[in-house]
Every structure is written in structure tokens, then in C-alpha cells.
Amino acid sequence: MFTANGDYANLKGNYLFYEVGKRARAYAEAHPDAELIRMGIGDVTQPLVPAVISAMHRAVDEMSRAETFHGYAPDFGYEFLREAIHKRDYVSRGIDVSQDEIFVSDGAKCDVGNFQELFSRSCRIAVLDPVYPVYVDTNVMGGRSGAFDPVKGGYANITYLPATAENDFVPELPKEPVDAIYLCYPNNPTGATLTRGQLKPFVDYCNKNGAILLYDSAYEAYIRDPELPHSIYEIEGARTCAVEFRSMSKTAGFTGTRCAYTVVPKDLVCRDEAGNTVRLRDLWARRISTKFNGVAYVTQVAAAAAYNEGYGEIMNTVNYYMENARIIRTSLEAAGYTVYGGQNAPYVWIKVPGGDSWAFYDELLDRCHIIGTPGAGFGKAGEGYFRMTAFATRENTIRAMERIKGGKA
Amino acid sequence: MFTANGDYANLKGNYLFYEVGKRARAYAEAHPDAELIRMGIGDVTQPLVPAVISAMHRAVDEMSRAETFHGYAPDFGYEFLREAIHKRDYVSRGIDVSQDEIFVSDGAKCDVGNFQELFSRSCRIAVLDPVYPVYVDTNVMGGRSGAFDPVKGGYANITYLPATAENDFVPELPKEPVDAIYLCYPNNPTGATLTRGQLKPFVDYCNKNGAILLYDSAYEAYIRDPELPHSIYEIEGARTCAVEFRSMSKTAGFTGTRCAYTVVPKDLVCRDEAGNTVRLRDLWARRISTKFNGVAYVTQVAAAAAYNEGYGEIMNTVNYYMENARIIRTSLEAAGYTVYGGQNAPYVWIKVPGGDSWAFYDELLDRCHIIGTPGAGFGKAGEGYFRMTAFATRENTIRAMERIKGGKA
Known part of the structure; x- marks a missing residue:
């Protein structure tokens, strides 16, 4: 049955x-x-920019001729796009991320939602409160939440880190042991940001306790203050504990075009339930190869144009x-x-x-x-x-x- | 930790x-x-057809102007595409599937891989042998396989239904109780097909035993014999036990363009681990709303063109x-x-x-x-x-x- x-x-x-x-x-x-x-x-309202539109027309034309047609894309994204992302978002800022740690996808919501598949079922997660519901709901669906507790105002087995006007939207570290912490900066929904100094304790907590940090920086393009970090890898120690999610949706108006990427550093090593030492990057790569078939060629050309000539x-x-x-x-x-x-x-x-x-x-x-x-x-x-x-x-x-x-x- | x-x-x-x-x-x-x-x-080698190319150019132009720009697509697909699919693949063949049972996605591999998330962990699956590896691997990753048994030549907790020259590529029904059966016809990799009469015992088995049937008909467009069924819903009783996966990849040359769909009938009702009566269609809808953000507008216009003027x-x-x-x-x-x-x-x-x-x-x-x-x-x-x-x-x-x-x- x-x-x-x-x-x-x-x-x-x-x-x-x-x-x-x-x-x-x-x-x-x-x-x-x-x-x-x-x-x-x-959802955004402004059209795709001219450079992206031109690139898409060119790519569509390529798809119309056998000599320039593109079938299945490489699982992790075309090199031309991974290179554009690598240069623009990491190399130009002097951030230590390598190209083969960047995985292109059709959306940060998908990536954030799917990433918890790599966690053991007993993993305890911490989230900010208020929080983008996808972090919570996908862990509920993955069996990590327990029941919703109306008195607590949250799920029994999830740790909530309040960020409100009372604490200036700067969350405290978890008071109980947790295995994974979701952070989002610039924050959705509060619009708050954290400085390097405010992020460092989270990175240190994760490295000290063998926890991992899921860092959603989908809105980094909106940072105006030059002192604020755009990537979690600007914080010392993040390469051994943090995964970063980025999206073209709000950066390039791609909500209806669908392109994003996730960074999983090779230094992020942990144990699995069977006691094996594993690199999360390799598990993520395996998940993608098995359950995903790449992002459309036209979309990847569009994203590369946004990062290159259309920036x-x-x-x-x-x-x-x-x-x-x-x-x-x-x-x-x-x-x-x-x-x-x-x-x-x-x-x-x-x-x-x-x-x-x-x-x-x-x-x-x-x-x-x-x-x-x-x-x-x-x-x-x-x-x-x-x-x-x-x-x-x-x-x-x-x-x-x-x-x-x-x-x- | x-x-x-x-x-x-x-x-x-x-x-x-x-x-x-x-x-x-x-x-x-x-x-x-x-x-x-x-x-x-x-992977296919022939270019996208002219009607699809024209439609994509038109859609790209729409994305270039605020008045015709498209942001987030509806989670389950635009009505214009769901309607085109509904008419072409079901109404025209007199098959009883309704439009709101059709869920548009970016690939049948994703859908097939993700669908097992709706299964309890203890669900026992049966697959054909040989088999498209995604059915097996995603259930391994979902904890349903047990260890690989070299003597058995397969995973301990998976039931294999051999389909070889010895049985004319017609698999027998499972000899041990199973909860879900994956079938693929026309078959990948053997190229075999089953008649209505050969499929009926599988549908009957599922209805009798409260099992579900995962029917992958990604290659139905390649059927030449007018007597062969294109959809599992041509088999009486399938609406209460079967899910169907379809893809534009091989039908319209979309391996690098990414569009597919899954049908989950409202009549497919079961119990969950907590004893609740649930419609699988509603769980699938919830999964999509939570973990997916729709298929690109340009892609959906392209797919609709393939099904309409480009057919x-x-x-x-x-x-x-x-x-x-x-x-x-x-x-x-x-x-x-x-x-x-x-x-x-x-x-x-x-x-x-x-x-x-x-x-x-x-x-x-x-x-x-x-x-x-x-x-x-x-x-x-x-x-x-x-x-x-x-x-x-x-x-x-x-x-x-x-x-x-x-x-x-």
C-alpha cells in the first residue's frame, strides 16, 4: 500500500x-x-535590458540552425556563464571562490529549497524570524521541523533567531545547538543588512560547532553602502562552513527568465550519517547530475550578457x-x-x-x-x-x- | 554538528x-x-523548428517592453500552454485528463526525480531492468533503496522487473508487494512498447494493491503503430493510480530549451504516514509552489508554438x-x-x-x-x-x- x-x-x-x-x-x-x-x-516590472534582449535574439537564431544548435547544456552551467559570474562577483572583489565551485541553476528558490536534501533528517536548522518561508517549508517537507507549535509560534524542532526593531535587526547566535543556519542579507523581508563584524560571529559559530551556514545573498546588487559585504566569502573562515545562493531575478530582472547560481566551496567538508567524510560540493554536484538537466542555452546567454556587456x-x-x-x-x-x-x-x-x-x-x-x-x-x-x-x-x-x-x- | x-x-x-x-x-x-x-x-541534433523560433523572437521582444514584460510565471504554467497541451495530447485523443491536472516544468528528469519526495521513506519501489537510472538513483538518495547488493546486481530494497529478449521485453508483475512501479513506454533504453492489453495488468495491480504507477511517456511522439497507447490514461482505471511524465525534449527538440509536464489526476487519493487522506495532486502542487518558480515565459511561448502552429x-x-x-x-x-x-x-x-x-x-x-x-x-x-x-x-x-x-x- x-x-x-x-x-x-x-x-x-x-x-x-x-x-x-x-x-x-x-x-x-x-x-x-x-x-x-x-x-x-x-516581482519586477522593468523589462529586460537591451543588451540582454540582443543576446537572446542571437541565441534564438543559433538554435535555428543545426551548426549552431545547442542541446543539453552542461549540468553545472556553460563555462562562458560560470566564467562571467566568477569574474564579476568574485574575482573583481578579490574573493576566493573558484569557477568549479559555481553551479548555475534555474532559480535560487529551487536551489535553496533543494539544498536541504543534502542534510541528514535529524539536522536541526536555525532561521531568522521573520524569514523567507522557503527555508522553513522545505525543511518541514524534509521531516526536520516537528509539528507546528502555536504557543511557540513556530515549529517544535526549528530554532528561530528573532530580528526585530528591539535588537536593531541584528540576530543573536543560537542559544541551543544547531547544525545549519540560514541567513539572508540584504534581508528579505526586513531590508536589514549586517556588517562584516556582525557576520563574523555566525561564521565562527559554524566553524566551532561544525555547523553549516546557508547564505542567501539574492539582493546583494542592492547594497549601496561600500562598507557592507556582498558575499559571505568576504568573511574569514566562510569557505569551510558556508554555501552561498545568488540570483539574476532581482539583479537582472530575470523573475520570468530564470537563472541563478549556488556556490559550494571545496573546503566545506563534513561527515555523513554513515560516518564517511564528504565534500558538500560533491554531493551537490551529484544531486544536480541526477535530478536536473541544466538551464536553457538562451537563458544562459542572456545571463552572461547581463553580467558582461549589459552590466x-x-x-x-x-x-x-x-x-x-x-x-x-x-x-x-x-x-x-x-x-x-x-x-x-x-x-x-x-x-x-x-x-x-x-x-x-x-x-x-x-x-x-x-x-x-x-x-x-x-x-x-x-x-x-x-x-x-x-x-x-x-x-x-x-x-x-x-x-x-x-x-x- | x-x-x-x-x-x-x-x-x-x-x-x-x-x-x-x-x-x-x-x-x-x-x-x-x-x-x-x-x-x-x-541528445537531439536538429534545430528548433521555424514556428518555434519565430515565437521565441516574438516573446523576447515582449520581454523588452514594460507593457508586455513577463515576470514570475504562474507556478503550474501559463494557461495558454496548459491549454495547448491539454487539447493536443488529451482532448484530441479522447483521454480524460483536465487542464488543472497538468503541471508544466523545466524537464521530465526533474519531475521524475522530484516526485519521489511525495513518497514515504518506507515506500518500496519496483523498476524495470534495464531502467533509466534516474528512477533508481533518486530513490537511493531518498533513502528507499538499502545498500547495493552485488550478488543481486541491484539495491536490496528495490524490486526489479526484468525486460529482456527472453520475455519479449514484457515484464511480469512484481512477485513481492510493492508500493510504486515506474514504467517507461516507449521504453528507454530498450525501445520496447506495450499494448493496452499488456499495460492493463499493471494498472489493475496498482488499483488492487493501493500502489501507484509512475508512467514515463517522454517518447510517445515516436510511436508509429496506431494501436499502441500514447498515454497511461488510455487504460481503464489509470486515473486512480497513475502519474504521467511527458517532455518536449525529444518531441520538439527542447533538450537545450527545457520544457516538460506532469499529469497528476485528482482521483489519485491515498493515505499519508500520519493517516490523513491526501490527493497526490495537492501534494505535488504544494511542492511546486514551495520549491519551484515556474518556467521562463519565452520557453513556454516556444512550447505552445510547438504544440500549436509548429506541430x-x-x-x-x-x-x-x-x-x-x-x-x-x-x-x-x-x-x-x-x-x-x-x-x-x-x-x-x-x-x-x-x-x-x-x-x-x-x-x-x-x-x-x-x-x-x-x-x-x-x-x-x-x-x-x-x-x-x-x-x-x-x-x-x-x-x-x-x-x-x-x-x-
Whole structure:
């Protein structure tokens, strides 16, 4: 008798953004005249840049002729793209990562979600609170969470590291032993960043305790402060404990084009349940060879163009969104809200008057026709906050702020 | 202390095609003048068809303008593609599958590999022998295999259903209780097909024993015999037990473009480990929402074009490969080999003189500079056979056959 994975039953509710989208669709259907402004799901609105578009047309043409046609891509990505990533993101910053530690994929969400397959089932994970739900949900599905504990406001076997205004969004180290820590900087959803000095204790903790650090730096392109690190490998000791996830989604407007990459250093060595000494890089490579068939050629050409000849253009788009973030921050502050983030990240984290974030979601949707994301959806410590993204168009960003200023929320 | 998933340690050797590719590369490096003909990995050689190319150019242009730009795709695929698939592959054949049971993805290898995440850890699987290694390896990585048993020639906890010349490539039902059965027809690697009458006992077995059937029909476009079923849902009772995997890779030349889909009927209901009644469709939907971020817009437009205005063109390419298959079959028979498959499938399965398939691989590579795939790589019952694919160019297919005919192998 076939029996399904019972760990899925531990999942609490729907995937957050599915729920946010569903509510917004229901509202739109009931109010067909409402002009909704989407600042919730964090999807970009600006088109692919000209250099990327040209490269894609060229690649499509190559696919039209037998002599230049491309079949299966190399499992880990074409060398031309791995080289472009290597140079742009690591060599140019003097960071010690080698090309064969870079694995190209179709999305950081996939990579982050799949990486926990390399963990033993008994691995105890720690996450920030609030947190991007994928870290938690994929570990629930992998059997590491235990049941959801309503009193704790989280899963029994997951360690939560609160990051709120009370601690200036700087999480403390775990107070109980953990085996893996997920960090995300610039942070989704709070927009917070950590300095090198604030990241170092996490790297030291992992090396001292044989834990691993899953570092999501999908938003590093949004860092403005030259003192802030872009990569975890800027921190001494990270090569022996940290994995890094990066994405073209917000860097190059690739949410609908799909390209990302993960770095797994060869120095990251551990034991498996059978007592073997293994390199996580080799397990990840094996997972990819067995369960993945590479990223489309056209997409990889597009990503390489974004990193090479199109780099100035994609940075202009990043600047455009960061100007939106500034407008959101200053407008909300002028309207009397307390806001965080938005200075080195495309997310603005708003303190909710009254403290009920789903009520604020409904109110903002109903009164201002603005879709945001309730902080409670990101975890217990997210309650009392609300996330707005800077990815709308300039026009809609300004309209949204005018609606709020007009006293509609 | 972090501990890695010990199940990976049970994997026997490298992923087959990685190994085949590695040996070929080593040979090419040592013999730079050898003109290798690749008939191993099953990658296509013909370009994307004109209708697909036009559609991709149009879609790329849409991505260049804010008004027509596409961000995140719907998790399960755009409706325009799901509708095209639904009409072409199911409605037109009078098969009962609904559009919301179709999940678009970036590859059947990914879907087949990921689907076992929905199984309990104790689920016992049955596979054909020889078998596409992904079914086995992903269950090894998921902890369901036990150790590799050299005497059995397979994993301790996996049930193998031999399909060889001795039983006319028609496998028997499992002799021990199993919870999930993987079938692939037209078969990779043997090129065998099953009639409706031969598939019915598998569907009946699953319904009677509460087992599920994982049906991989990635090669259905290659069926020539009008009596053979293209979908498992042509078999009465399949909606309550079967999942179907399909791919554009070999149907539309998408190995380097990446699009596929999986069908999970709403009637497929089972229990999970916690005793809850669950629909596998809902678990699969949850997995996708949590761990996947959709297929690129340009790719989905390309796939829809292949299924709509480009359908005649992609079928011409399928015919081209099937003529290659005919040439391989008849040439090898004329050269004295016993061959199977290649009549409703792009794979020809050769009986190896002497019986050592890796030795034949080396011999064919060394004497004829042809790369094929040794049957032993597909399982114990694959030893003594060798797979050749029909996906080379016509010119190379003919050259390869001439080299063999010339007594070089």
C-alpha cells in the first residue's frame, strides 16, 4: 500500500505568496474597477535590458540552425556563464571562490529549497524570524521541523533567531545547538543588512560547532553602502562552513527568465550519517547530475550578457528600483509611519499601527488598492510589520504613496 | 554538528551519462583526430523548428517592453500552454485528463526525480531492468533503496522487473508487494512498447494493491503503430493510480530549451504516514509552489508554438529521427547483429556479441569512433545489450553504419 510523505501534513497553511496572491485575486474579482498596485510578491516590472534582449535574439537564431544548435547544456552551467559570474562577483572583489565551485541553476528558490536534501533528517536548522518561508517549508517537507507549535509560534524542532526593531535587526547566535543556519542579507523581508563584524560571529559559530551556514545573498546588487559585504566569502573562515545562493531575478530582472547560481566551496567538508567524510560540493554536484538537466542555452546567454556587456544597463535598473525604495521610505515616514530597510535592499519594512499585519493587508488593499505582504506571513516575529517592495513602476510607486498620503490607509 | 544525508553513500558510481561522457571526453583528448559520432546520451541534433523560433523572437521582444514584460510565471504554467497541451495530447485523443491536472516544468528528469519526495521513506519501489537510472538513483538518495547488493546486481530494497529478449521485453508483475512501479513506454533504453492489453495488468495491480504507477511517456511522439497507447490514461482505471511524465525534449527538440509536464489526476487519493487522506495532486502542487518558480515565459511561448502552429514541423523532425532509427536497425541487422526497438521509439537496443557491454562501448569507441551507451549502465538485465540513439544527424547516422559495416567493430 502506497503511503505518502507525512511531513507535508506539518505544513501550516498555504505557501505565503500563494495566499497573498489568492486574496488579491479574490478582491480584484469582487472589485473589477479597483486599480490594484502590486507591491507584495516582489516581482519586477522593468523589462529586460537591451543588451540582454540582443543576446537572446542571437541565441534564438543559433538554435535555428543545426551548426549552431545547442542541446543539453552542461549540468553545472556553460563555462562562458560560470566564467562571467566568477569574474564579476568574485574575482573583481578579490574573493576566493573558484569557477568549479559555481553551479548555475534555474532559480535560487529551487536551489535553496533543494539544498536541504543534502542534510541528514535529524539536522536541526536555525532561521531568522521573520524569514523567507522557503527555508522553513522545505525543511518541514524534509521531516526536520516537528509539528507546528502555536504557543511557540513556530515549529517544535526549528530554532528561530528573532530580528526585530528591539535588537536593531541584528540576530543573536543560537542559544541551543544547531547544525545549519540560514541567513539572508540584504534581508528579505526586513531590508536589514549586517556588517562584516556582525557576520563574523555566525561564521565562527559554524566553524566551532561544525555547523553549516546557508547564505542567501539574492539582493546583494542592492547594497549601496561600500562598507557592507556582498558575499559571505568576504568573511574569514566562510569557505569551510558556508554555501552561498545568488540570483539574476532581482539583479537582472530575470523573475520570468530564470537563472541563478549556488556556490559550494571545496573546503566545506563534513561527515555523513554513515560516518564517511564528504565534500558538500560533491554531493551537490551529484544531486544536480541526477535530478536536473541544466538551464536553457538562451537563458544562459542572456545571463552572461547581463553580467558582461549589459552590466551597466542592469545596474541602471537596480538604481531605478532603489529610487523607488527611497520614495517609499520618505513618503511613509512623512505620513507618520516608522519604516526600516530600503537603503541597501529593495524591501521596506513598515511598523504596522495597531500591530495586526493581516488586518493592515486587508485595509491597504481595501482603502488604497495596494497589495503588500503581511509580516506575520514571515513568522511570529514578523507580526506587527508589513513588507512593501520597490519593484513596482515609478509611476505606480508614486501613485501608491499618494494614496497613502491622501489618508486612504 | 552538521551531518550529511548518508543515503547518497549508497549510490553506486557516477550518474551513468556523466560516466559515458567522461570516458568519451578522455578518448577525444587522447585522440584529437578521431571524428567521434555521438549516439550515446540521446541528445537531439536538429534545430528548433521555424514556428518555434519565430515565437521565441516574438516573446523576447515582449520581454523588452514594460507593457508586455513577463515576470514570475504562474507556478503550474501559463494557461495558454496548459491549454495547448491539454487539447493536443488529451482532448484530441479522447483521454480524460483536465487542464488543472497538468503541471508544466523545466524537464521530465526533474519531475521524475522530484516526485519521489511525495513518497514515504518506507515506500518500496519496483523498476524495470534495464531502467533509466534516474528512477533508481533518486530513490537511493531518498533513502528507499538499502545498500547495493552485488550478488543481486541491484539495491536490496528495490524490486526489479526484468525486460529482456527472453520475455519479449514484457515484464511480469512484481512477485513481492510493492508500493510504486515506474514504467517507461516507449521504453528507454530498450525501445520496447506495450499494448493496452499488456499495460492493463499493471494498472489493475496498482488499483488492487493501493500502489501507484509512475508512467514515463517522454517518447510517445515516436510511436508509429496506431494501436499502441500514447498515454497511461488510455487504460481503464489509470486515473486512480497513475502519474504521467511527458517532455518536449525529444518531441520538439527542447533538450537545450527545457520544457516538460506532469499529469497528476485528482482521483489519485491515498493515505499519508500520519493517516490523513491526501490527493497526490495537492501534494505535488504544494511542492511546486514551495520549491519551484515556474518556467521562463519565452520557453513556454516556444512550447505552445510547438504544440500549436509548429506541430507539423516538429512531427517532421520526429520522422527524420525515426528514419535514422530505421537505417540503424536495418544496417545493424545486415551486419549480423540482433537488434530490438527502433520501430516505435528512437532507441535501438543491440544484443552485444560476447555479452560485455562496457567492452563493446570501448571497442565501438576505439574502432569506429562511435559513442553509444552500454546496457550494463541501465541495470543487471541490461548487460549483454547496447543502446544506440537515432538522434544523430542523418549524415552521421549513415557514416556510423558504414563504419560498422566496414568491419571496424
